[in-house]
Amino acid sequence: MVLPELPIGEAVETGVYWLNDNFGFLMDIFSDLIDMLISGFKDVLLFLPPFAFIIVAAILIYLGSRKNLKLAIGSVVGFLLIDSMGLWTLSMETIALVLSSALVALLIGIPTGILAAKNETIFHIVKPVLDFMQTMPSFVYLIPAVIFFGLGNVPGLVATIVFAMPPAIRLTNLGIRQVPVELDEVASAFGTTPMQKLFKVELPVALPTIMAGVNQCIMLSLSMVVIAAMIGARGLGYQVLVGIQRVDIGQGFEAGIGIVIIAIILDRLTQNLTPKK
Amino acid sequence: MGLSGSGKSTLLRCLNRLINPSEGHILIDGDDIATMDDKDLREARRKKMSMVFQSFALLPHRTVIDNVAFGLEIQGISKEERYAKAEEAISKVGLKGYGSSKTSQLSGGMQQRVGLARALATDPDVLLMDEAFSALDPLIRSEMQDELIALQDKLKKTIVFVSHDLDEALKLGDRIAIMKDGMVAQIGTAEEILTNPADDYVSEFVAGVDRTKILTAENIMKRPDPVVSVNSGLPVALQLMKKHGMSSIFVVDADKKIKGILCVDAAAPAAKEHKGIRDVMRTDINIITPDMPIKEIIPMMAENALPIAVINENEKILGVIVRGSILGALAMKEED
Numbered sequence: 001m002v003l004p005e006l007p008i009g010e011a012v013e014t015g016v017y018w019l020n021d022n023f024g025f026l027m028d029i030f031s032d033l034i035d036m037l038i039s040g041f042k043d044v045l046l047f048l049p050p051f052a053f054i055i056v057a058a059i060l061i062y063l064g065s066r067k068n069l070k071l072a073i074g075s076v077v078g079f080l081l082i083d084s085m086g087l088w089t090l091s092m093e094t095i096a097l098v099l100s101s102a103l104v105a106l107l108i109g110i111p112t113g114i115l116a117a118k119n120e121t122i123f124h125i126v127k128p129v130l131d132f133m134q135t136m137p138s139f140v141y142l143i144p145a146v147i148f149f150g151l152g153n154v155p156g157l158v159a160t161i162v163f164a165m166p167p168a169i170r171l172t173n174l175g176i177r178q179v180p181v182e183l184d185e186v187a188s189a190f191g192t193t194p195m196q197k198l199f200k201v202e203l204p205v206a207l208p209t210i211m212a213g214v215n216q217c218i219m220l221s222l223s224m225v226v227i228a229a230m231i232g233a234r235g236l237g238y239q240v241l242v243g244i245q246r247v248d249i250g251q252g253f254e255a256g257i258g259i260v261i262i263a264i265i266l267d268r269l270t271q272n273l274t275p276k277k
Numbered sequence: 278m279g280l281s282g283s284g285k286s287t288l289l290r291c292l293n294r295l296i297n298p299s300e301g302h303i304l305i306d307g308d309d310i311a312t313m314d315d316k317d318l319r320e321a322r323r324k325k326m327s328m329v330f331q332s333f334a335l336l337p338h339r340t341v342i343d344n345v346a347f348g349l350e351i352q353g354i355s356k357e358e359r360y361a362k363a364e365e366a367i368s369k370v371g372l373k374g375y376g377s378s379k380t381s382q383l384s385g386g387m388q389q390r391v392g393l394a395r396a397l398a399t400d401p402d403v404l405l406m407d408e409a410f411s412a413l414d415p416l417i418r419s420e421m422q423d424e425l426i427a428l429q430d431k432l433k434k435t436i437v438f439v440s441h442d443l444d445e446a447l448k449l450g451d452r453i454a455i456m457k458d459g460m461v462a463q464i465g466t467a468e469e470i471l472t473n474p475a476d477d478y479v480s481e482f483v484a485g486v487d488r489t490k491i492l493t494a495e496n497i498m499k500r501p502d503p504v505v506s507v508n509s510g511l512p513v514a515l516q517l518m519k520k521h522g523m524s525s526i527f528v529v530d531a532d533k534k535i536k537g538i539l540c541v542d543a544a545a546p547a548a549k550e551h552k553g554i555r556d557v558m559r560t561d562i563n564i565i566t567p568d569m570p571i572k573e574i575i576p577m578m579a580e581n582a583l584p585i586a587v588i589n590e591n592e593k594i595l596g597v598i599v600r601g602s603i604l605g606a607l608a609m610k611e612e613d
Contacts, residue, residue: 182334185295190348190399191323200350204338 016144031154038153041096050088054079065272078261087236087258094225094235095262097153101160101221106214109165113172130166138163138224142231156225156233164220171213175206215270222263278446279456285439289407292437293326294318305403323352326403327396331411333388335380341391342376348399366398386417406438422448447491455479467491488606494574495567497606498587498596504529507536507555511548514539527586527594528558534592538562538583564588567595571603578603
């Protein structure tokens with residue numbers, strides 16, 4: 001028996017081109033916004049010279065992580081190492097990409113997670129989409145991103161947003177669904193409006209879980225931003241890519257260490273943002 | 278009260294519509310909670326009733342005072358005013374000085390005091406308490422029950438208290454509804470339920486109860502009939518005793534105030550000497566109020582064989598308790 005060959009690939013291709021032809025202007029606006037966001041972050045991060053930045057960052061990390069001195073000192077050492085390897089500008093570019101994509105992913109992901117927790121219909125629509133997004137190999141996102149946005153930071157960031165968003169949605173949804181029934185009853189019994197219940201009970205109680213989602217989102221952003229170098233995203237990922245292409249072990253390794261340092265700092269910082277129970 | 282699965286918590290949650298009743302009416306001040314729209318319901322939940330939960334259900338991210346002020350915050354009351362009211366509620370439940378503590382640092386008993394303070398802070402007309410003390414240690418539970426009774430003496434609110442513990446229900450309840458399979462099997466005072474159970478389920482349910490704690494002098498006293506006036510002569514008194522087959526008779530004045538008791542073995546010889554009632558009556562009688570439980574009457578009976586007089590606040594005699602009354606009340610328990 002010969003199965004008919006379903007033209008799934010062709011259909012998707014046609015669809016993507018159709019979208020590009022008809023909604024290209026929207027894509028352009030979106031592209032400009034993303035570009036502004038990235039350069040905004042980059043300008044802020046590169047505003048101070050490295051040493052001044054390191055001091056300010058150490059103070060902010062110390063305060064933001066609820067006075068975690070070890071983390072602050074570790075960050076200083078890490079940043080100094082990055083600077084000594086001559087990777088400062090590239091690292092700041094990577095951090096700017098991570099922050100931009102994580103910000104957009106969270107701005108879309110957290111409200112979506114809240115809606116999914118509140119509404120079963122939305123949940124049943126979102127869940128298979130999330131499964132799809134998370135199981136699809138990350139490289140695959142790069143292709144439509146390139147078609148819509150060409151090469152460069154923007155398509156890299158779009159692919160990263162898509163890749164990093166699922167945990168934010170999932171964990172926000174989970175956190176709100178895990179709010180104990182009695183606390184939900186307390187809110188209702190004292191006469192809360194739905195908004196009061198969300199902001200005064202559900203979100204604060206779900207905060208540790210939501211923050212785990214924020215942490216995941218940022219870490220996934222970082223890993224994808226590196227891969228997105230394949231379609232022209234800048235930063236340390238590009239340095240790694242160049243290292244691979246030229247079989248330059250030293251350059252690739254140094255950029256790799258830079259990524260690891262950024263990853264550790266971002267991970268520890270986001271884990272320490274919420275009060276421990 | 279009822280066993281688990283009898284529907285008592287469901288019924289309680291129908292009262293503030295945490296669970297929507299499928300039919301019927303819930304009237305508070307003439308407004309039907311069951312049919313009101315969301316806005317009116319919110320208003321009723323804010324102003325008319327509040328709830329205390331079995332699991333305390335404190336908000337873990339808030340301090341004690343912010344938990345207590347929660348209901349007021351929801352109503353949009355300014356921080357200053359709600360903190361003042363919350364402090365007041367906190368001292369009512371005996372937690373003064375704990376306002377800025379984290380709730381997780383408090384013991385179970387203290388956490389439930391916070392829960393109670395939170396419910397009191399909005400000054401509602403009705404308190405809904407869902408097995409509020411069930412999660413506490415027996416000693417703490419008993420302490421909380423006593424404090425709730427003391428608090429209620431001052432507050433005089435309507436409290437709907439759900440419990441699966443009969444002793445707790447008998448201790449706290451002015452009126453008790455016993456539930457079974459989602460139905461109210463009987464509703465009445467503790468005495469009514471004990472002395473006159475509506476069906477086999479209720480009588481089985483209350484079979485193990487220590488009646489001497491629940492039944493009071495009022496439940497077992499006999500009518501003070503006859504009594505003799507302090508101004509009568511001894512022959513009259515002796516005649517009355519003989520006629521009713523009594524060995525003693527209470528002596529009262531014109532206002533039916535108790536004066537003493539006259540025993541036949543003292544009265545008979547004195548009558549021959551033409552003495553008066555005042556000369557031979559005993560005044561060392563046991564006098565009690567109608568709300569004294571049998572448990573406390575029994576030792577008095579053991580010490581003094583004379584009947585006990587039950588009087589009201591004006592010293593007027595309301596009833597008489599003899600040994601037979603107590604035995605009768607206790608025997609009733611065996612019949613069940």
